[in-house]
Structures are given as structure tokens and as C-alpha cells.
Amino acid sequence: MKSLKKKRRVQIIAVAAVALIVSTALIGYAMRDGINFFRSPSQIMAEPPGPTEVFRxxxxxxxxxxxxxxxETVRFSVTDGGAVVPVTYTGVLPDLFAENQGMVGTGTYKDGVFVATEILAKHDEDYMPKEVIDSLKEQGVYEAPDGS
Incomplete structure (x- = not known):
């Protein structure tokens, strides 16, 4: 009788482990299109993404x-100091969008042009996304707003 309890316990643990693995795989499969990777212009020029890959x-x-x-189409270029990527965007740009200001765009890279579906601009004179700051620091062109 004791071995029957042990068998049942091992079976329950095995079924639970398989269920955990299957659920993790399903979650990863469902999220594959929802994950947008960030790239700087230098990274895009060094290793161009595929025409169907959505990234930032x-x-x-x-x-x-x-x-x-x-x-409604607006054209501009984005730079990180090391490379320049032309961008097209159809729609209304954010009010704070301007030249020499930080921006993040979501879209695809087709025929040497980034086709943006969404454009985000800084929300005040000091803010810039962490990924953009890191990329600009790598290129040696970032200056902190407080001069440090």
C-alpha cells in the first residue's frame, strides 16, 4: 500500500512538471509577436533586420x-552619432517632436528606410529613454542635462 502512495506522488509531480513546461512554452509562443527589441541606428546599419521584424x-x-x-507622411533621419537611418511616418507627430531631440519609434526596416507605425518623443527637456542614452554614450555624443 505504501508503494502505491509513492507511485501516485511521483505521477502527480511528473504531470505537474509537464504542465509547467507546456504552459511556459505556450506563453512564450503567444508573446513572440509582442516583444519589440530596441536598436540604435549603428546596430541597424551593422546588422539590418528582416523586412517583417517589428522593433524599436x-x-x-x-x-x-x-x-x-x-x-500626412513625415520624413526625417535618426542618428546616434555613428550612423544615420532615414525614417518615414504617416500620422500626427507628438507636440514635443523636434530636430536634435530624442525619439523612439516602433516599426519595420524596409529597403533601407525605417517605416514607423508609432513615434514617441521626449516629455520634457531632460527626459530621454534609457536605451537611447546608453546608445549615445557608446558613441560618445551624450551630454547629461546637468553637465555631468
């Missing part, structure tokens, strides 16, 4: 590159 790009809007007036 961040950097500074290059001065003199902002072109408006082609309907």
Missing part, C-alpha cells in the same frame, strides 16, 4: 532632416 529605434532627430508637407 531610438536616437536623436538629425538637424535639417525633418521634411513635412507630403500629405
Amino acid at each position: 529605434i531610438g536616437g536623436l532627430v538629425e538637424e535639417g532632416s525633418l521634411v513635412r508637407g507630403e500629405g
Whole structure:
């Protein structure tokens, strides 16, 4: 009788382990399209992503590159000091979007142009996403707002 209890306990543990593995795999499979990786312009130029891969790009809007007036489509370039990536975006840009300011865009990279579906701009003069700051620091072009 004691061995029957032991067998049952081992079976329950085995079923629980299999259920945990299957549920983890299903969660990972369901989230594969919802994960957007961040890339800097230098990373994109060094290793271009596939045309269907959705990711985020961040950097500074290059001065003199902002072109408006082609309907709702806006063209500009994003730089991290080491590379420049042209961007197109159809829609209304955030109010604080400007040249020489930090931005993060979500979209795809097709034919050498980042086609953005969403653009985020800084929310005050000191804020910039951590990933953008890290990328700019790597290139040696980041200056902290307080001068440090």
C-alpha cells in the first residue's frame, strides 16, 4: 500500500512538471509577436533586420532632416552619432517632436528606410529613454542635462 502512495506522488509531480513546461512554452509562443527589441541606428546599419521584424529605434532627430508637407507622411533621419537611418511616418507627430531631440519609434526596416507605425518623443527637456542614452554614450555624443 505504501508503494502505491509513492507511485501516485511521483505521477502527480511528473504531470505537474509537464504542465509547467507546456504552459511556459505556450506563453512564450503567444508573446513572440509582442516583444519589440530596441536598436540604435549603428546596430541597424551593422546588422539590418528582416523586412517583417517589428522593433524599436531610438536616437536623436538629425538637424535639417525633418521634411513635412507630403500629405500626412513625415520624413526625417535618426542618428546616434555613428550612423544615420532615414525614417518615414504617416500620422500626427507628438507636440514635443523636434530636430536634435530624442525619439523612439516602433516599426519595420524596409529597403533601407525605417517605416514607423508609432513615434514617441521626449516629455520634457531632460527626459530621454534609457536605451537611447546608453546608445549615445557608446558613441560618445551624450551630454547629461546637468553637465555631468
